[in-house]
Amino acid sequence: MSRSFLRDDDLTPAEQAEVLALAAKLKAEPYDHKPLAGPRTVAMVFDKATLRTQASFAAGIAELGGNPMLVDGSLAGIGKRESVADVARVLGRQASQIVWRTYAQTNLDEMAAMSGVPVINALTDEFHPCQLLADLLTVQEHKGSLAGLTVAFLGDAACNMGNSWALAGATAGMHVRFGCPEGYAPDPEVLERAAGLDAGGSIDVFDDPVAAVDGVDVVVTDTWVSMGKEDEAAARREVFGPYAVTADLVAHAKPDAIVMHCLPAYRGSEIAADVIDGPQSVVWDEAENRRHAQKAVMAWLQAHAEQV
Secondary structure (H helix, E strand, C coil): CCCEEEHHHHHHHHHHHHHHHHHHHHHCCCCCCCCCCCEEEEEEECCCCCCHHHHHHHHHHHHHCEEEEEEEEHHCCCCCCCCCCHHHHHHHHHHCCCEEEEEHHHHHHHHHHHHCCCEEEEECCCCCHHHHHHHHHHHHHHCCCCCCCCCEEEEECCHHHHHHHHHHHHHCEEEEECCCCCCCCCCHHHHHHHHCCCCCCCCEEEEEHHHHHHCCCEEEEECCCCCCHHHHHHHHHHHHHCCCEEEEHHHHCEEEEEEECCCCCCCCCCCCCCHCCCCCHHHHHHHHHHHHHHHHHHHHHHHHHHCC
């Protein structure tokens, strides 16, 4: 069965380091490597709104010598018009890899089980592993290494980004802190899994945002109103207000701390405009690095598929 990338801990610590090293190489030599030459087709399926994911995958597939095939999720009706299993069998006969941005992780798992080709999680309600590889690549570029660094994730940690930071950060040997209100920490099973990875990192949850940020190397936040939570916007702003990433809060981190946000960002809510647009922000490097990290994942999976 082909290897897939469905959640962050699908990669061991050594494999994660290998993919990140490949991402750095592909970024430095963007047009020199064509593992998808043919061109091999990669099916990109989007059930959720997208900008960076579609743009970065389409550009990355082309740079790897492949053909990005866009499948409109609203037209395909996966799980409604046709079963996940049937769609998987069809796409597996048409494409070398499948990239899917969708809702339920269980559907993604079924796609991987039934398609016969590598499947990549481009975001589900539970995890966002491609974003985390881009984030780790960005941290590595600015800090030189990952192991031993401390990162604080502020705000709504009970989301796919919170879960993925727990797993990917622990895999990288980082010390991951979550600063969030009670009831908004990452999934307990995910935290348990991350704590048991034994890669030299640690996981902590704080309800005090200042304590979470104190002395950290990296400050991370995400929107307080994830897709599907729009009707809770007003209540969420009140709950998460103390966890907003402001200049005053960032001042408690190390002086050379970097600030990250996976976007889209809402200035004046989860992050202040003078922070996201300020000198400590690496948000635009982070957005660009989606392409390089995803190219590395696709190239790595293709190499493994050809060995099977």
